[in-house]
Amino acid sequence: MTAAQFNASALDCRVRAAGLRPTRQRIALAELLFKAGDRHVSAEELHEEALSAGVRVSLATVYNTLHQFTEAGMLRILPVEGSKTYFDTNTSDHHHFFLEGENRLMDIPEGPVSVTNLPAPPEDMEISHVDILVRLRPKSNRVR
Amino acid sequence: MTAAQFNASALDCRVRAAGLRPTRQRIALAELLFKAGDRHVSAEELHEEALSAGVRVSLATVYNTLHQFTEAGMLRILPVEGSKTYFDTNTSDHHHFFLEGENRLMDIPEGPVSVTNLPAPPEDMEISHVDILVRLRPKSNRVR
DNA sequence: ATTTGTGCAAATCGTTTGCATCTGA
DNA sequence: TCAGATGCAAACGATTTGCACAAAT
Numbered sequence: 001m002t003a004a005q006f007n008a009s010a011l012d013c014r015v016r017a018a019g020l021r022p023t024r025q026r027i028a029l030a031e032l033l034f035k036a037g038d039r040h041v042s043a044e045e046l047h048e049e050a051l052s053a054g055v056r057v058s059l060a061t062v063y064n065t066l067h068q069f070t071e072a073g074m075l076r077i078l079p080v081e082g083s084k085t086y087f088d089t090n091t092s093d094h095h096h097f098f099l100e101g102e103n104r105l106m107d108i109p110e111g112p113v114s115v116t117n118l119p120a121p122p123e124d125m126e127i128s129h130v131d132i133l134v135r136l137r138p139k140s141n142r143v144r
Numbered sequence: 145m146t147a148a149q150f151n152a153s154a155l156d157c158r159v160r161a162a163g164l165r166p167t168r169q170r171i172a173l174a175e176l177l178f179k180a181g182d183r184h185v186s187a188e189e190l191h192e193e194a195l196s197a198g199v200r201v202s203l204a205t206v207y208n209t210l211h212q213f214t215e216a217g218m219l220r221i222l223p224v225e226g227s228k229t230y231f232d233t234n235t236s237d238h239h240h241f242f243l244e245g246e247n248r249l250m251d252i253p254e255g256p257v258s259v260t261n262l263p264a265p266p267e268d269m270e271i272s273h274v275d276i277l278v279r280l281r282p283k284s285n286r287v288r
Numbered sequence: 289a290t291t292t293g294t295g296c297a298a299a300t301c302g303t304t305t306g307c308a309t310c311t312g313a
Numbered sequence: 314t315c316a317g318a319t320g321c322a323a324a325c326g327a328t329t330t331g332c333a334c335a336a337a338t
Contacts, residue, residue: 021312023318044302058320063303079223079242079277083302083328097265098223100272109263115276117256121241125280128244132259132276133223136269165337167293188327202295207328227303227327 018072028055029065033075038090040078040105078105079131095132108134162216172199173209177219182234184222184249222249223275239276252278 011030015022032049033039041049047062066087069075078086078096082103095113097106113132121127155174159166176193177183185193191206210231213219222230222240226247239257241250257276265271 021317023312025319042302060304060321061319064318077225079225079275081221081223081229083227085225085302097269099269106266111263112261113263114260116258116260118278119253119255119257121278121280122250124283125241125243126283128279128281130276130278131223132274134262134265134274135272136265137272139268139270165292167336169294186327204296204329205294208293229327 014074018069018074020068020072025055025057025061026065026068028053028057029062030069030074033069033089038088038107040086040088042084042086044084076129079133080105093130096134098133098135100135100137108132158218162213162218164212164216169199169201169205170209170212172197172201173206174213174218177213177233182232182251184230184232186228186230188228220273223277224249237274240278242277242279244279244281252276 011027011034012022014034015026015030020026028050029046032046032053032055033041043059043062043066046066047057047059050057050062066075070077070087073091075087075089076091078088080086080098080103086105090107094110095108097108098104099106115130115132118127118130155171155178156166158178159170159174164170172194173190176190176197176199177185187203187207187210190210191201191203194201194206210219214221214231217235219231219233220235222232224230224242224247230249234251238254239252241252242248243250259274259276262271262274
């Protein structure tokens with residue numbers, strides 16, 4: 001079995017495990033999303049990438065798929081300002097730098113970042129996930 | 145001098161200090177925004193509130209004003225998913241709970257929340273602000 | 289008098305929806 | 314066979330823009 005075949009069937013399983021039919025479009029999108037390590041993508045970007053890769057898929061299906069994968073826990077929506085929704089292929093605990101000028105996100109390199117002194121959440125609520133966004137701006141040389 | 149007069153002129157100064165002309169609309173919006181302590185508002189909400197308060201102002205002006213105040217550091221844009229932009233009248237260091245079901249934000253009560261082990265930002269960049277978003281979901285009673 | 293701000297309506301952008309058609313189990 | 318998925322185009326909601334008019338310095 002070749003590596004390509006292995007990966008293809010792994011993606012097939014992943015899609016099935018999410019309770020979704022492994023259609024041509026979903027497998028192809030999963031491939032684009034999960035073959036290349038951690039990624040931050042918008043629907044529009046993924047759509048263009050699919051078309052470039054010769055995958056025929058409509059923008060509406062890209063939106064559907066991204067949300068279905070998100071519900072299945074395969075993606076996470078990034079908390080950023082701005083009109084577009086960005087999806088993160090890394091759903092494990094990690095955080096982000098946000099470059100203010102460019103409106104771009106970078107993963108914070110692996111490390112034991114932790115939050116201390118978090119107050120208890122209100123009754124009947126539990127913490128689902130903690131997002132830390134470190135906003136960066138160009139270092140100004142002149143003294144203010 | 146009455147309290148109302150004092151506050152009105154204080155707002156006037158604040159708007160001037162931001163390099164903006166103290167117009168009727170801007171003063172009125174500043175009043176709505178800053179008289180009532182910490183608030184999270186969207187443009188639409190502030191517009192409705194202004195109309196209810198008898199302030200004649202267009203939605204476009206509300207958008208303009210919110211962005212001008214933000215550039216002047218009087219407001220901060222909240223990092224939340226979702227289509228609407230929310231502005232926070234509290235620009236000091238504090239963080240938020242995000243209620244997943246309702247897509248609603250709450251301030252995290254005052255306290256020494258802190259992040260440890262933050263890696264150094266890339267060269268030529270400095271930290272502008274750290275946003276911590278604690279996502280909450282209803283506590284499930286049944287064991288999964 | 290000149291600059292800056294405002295209001296309106298139209299335009300734009302990202303996203304969702306309705307529905308006819310197609311596809312995988 | 315037939316529930317579920319797709320594609321298209323139209324609908325939508327939030328935001329921005331262009332431009333004539335009004336207000337502040």
